[in-house]
Amino acid sequence: MTPITLTVNGKKHTVEVSPDTPLLWVLRDTLGLTGTKYGCGVAQCGSCTVLLNGDAIRSCVTTIADCQEKSVTTIEGLSADSTHALQKAWIEDDVPQCGYCQSGQIMAAAALLATHPRPTDQQIDDAMQGILCRCGTYPRIRRAIHRAAAQKGGKS
Numbered sequence: 001m002t003p004i005t006l007t008v009n010g011k012k013h014t015v016e017v018s019p020d021t022p023l024l025w026v027l028r029d030t031l032g033l034t035g036t037k038y039g040c041g042v043a044q045c046g047s048c049t050v051l052l053n054g055d056a057i058r059s060c061v062t063t064i065a066d067c068q069e070k071s072v073t074t075i076e077g078l079s080a081d082s083t084h085a086l087q088k089a090w091i092e093d094d095v096p097q098c099g100y101c102q103s104g105q106i107m108a109a110a111a112l113l114a115t116h117p118r119p120t121d122q123q124i125d126d127a128m129q130g131i132l133c134r135c136g137t138y139p140r141i142r143r144a145i146h147r148a149a150a151q152k153g154g155k156s
């Protein structure tokens with residue numbers, strides 16, 4: 001066990017786990033943040049997407065050692081009461097069907113809007129590529145991202 005210090009959703013944490021422990025399991029099992037989902041375990045589905053220093057990453061294959069002294073944002077860190085523009089847009093556009101992939105979808109969209117406040121359809125498609133939705137809600141996802149961008153006034 002090695003102490004690893006990282007900031008999660010604005011709060012500094014020191015965890016004592018094996019350095020090769022996936023970030024996903026530290027978030028879920030050690031810190032109790034269960035909004036980030038386990039899907040495939042091999043970075044193919046995107047359900048486990050979180051932000052690491054603002055970049056969308058797959059937490060199932062990112063080791064906790066790679067997070068030392070870095071900042072992680074999970075779905076719980078966007079807002080405490082679902083008032084983030086993306087969360088509101090997801091609700092307004094009825095995006096989720098089964099909902100399992102949605103935290104990963106929203107986190108990837110948050111990374112996109114941070115760098116492209118008014119994304120084109122192609123930028124959305126490129127950013128969201130690899131986040132699998134078994135229910136096929138991709139048109140609603142795209143619409144919600146455009147809505148969130150408009151709600152934010154084009155600001156990240």
